[in-house]
Amino acid sequence: MQYSLYDASVPVARDSLNSLKAILEKGEAQSNAAELPEAKLHDDMFPLTFQVHLATDLAQKMQARLTGKEPLELQKDLKTFKDMYARIDMVQELLSKTDRDTVNKYTEEKVPLRVGPTKEVQITGMGYTNGYALPNIFFHVMAAYAIMRKEGVPLGKMDYLKPYLSQYVESL
Template identity: 35%
Template sequence: MTISVYGMTVPIFTRMLTNLLAIIDKAEASAAERKFDTSVLSGMRLAPDMIPFRGQIMIATDHVKGCVSRLAGREVPSWPDTEETFPELRARIQKALDLLSTIKPEDLDGGDEREVTLKLGGKDVTMSGQAYLTERALPNFFFHVTTAYAILRHAGIPVGKRDYIG
């Protein structure tokens, strides 16, 4: 059995972003209970040289919009990376979910065979849609969602594997 490009993208991205919204809700509730501002969480990172929580959300949603747009042969929407607060981050995730809701299975038909060109290390790199999806888009998406989860978990937010997986 083969899984369609649509099946490997839209449902997976939708589920994980929806789970991320629920995790943010838990973080917000925990911050209120522990009496601290969520802006502390928004700027948290696991190591000094890594991207903070808010950046993890931005990059995860960038991979969503980039992936489905490229595989559908569409222009990738440009979203400014200006979100700082939990409401702004929540709105960005919702914007990605709204984009996903517009993608139909037929939009991604042939996406695995479509050539995708990315700038990597300052150079144009062209690969098949399948290679892009399985070697770049999905691993990067999961890396940033997992890192966002790990930052909140490290901060003492009471989330676990069930929250991550849904």
């Protein structure tokens, strides 16, 4: 079987959201869990809830762009762990229903990419996935991880990697 745009996008986005959920679950189990949703790495950065919003929004936008649909307008209203889990589950459901053949048709097809507040460019589906969507999803999942670590949540590298690796390595 040949590796395709679908293989490089949808399963990786799903694994990223699984990683994010695992990170959140570990944080929710801590004694300071009530403070974590609004925790930030630095005063001028977005809180944990917004990192979850961005990771999920990027994933659903990628799914929409690679299937010829308009992305959803997700609200920036996450406040609790329950809200964050519900958002992740909703986007996971969208991703699980993504048609492989439809995504693969967009490998070289142009899709819109907003660059800044007013500029939009056209980029191939492959370019959108590899140059924009996935790097941004990874960034916001890692920002969530870093916020949790800063707040004392006992996370390690494998907490981040296990959702990606577990399908390939039996003994994790």
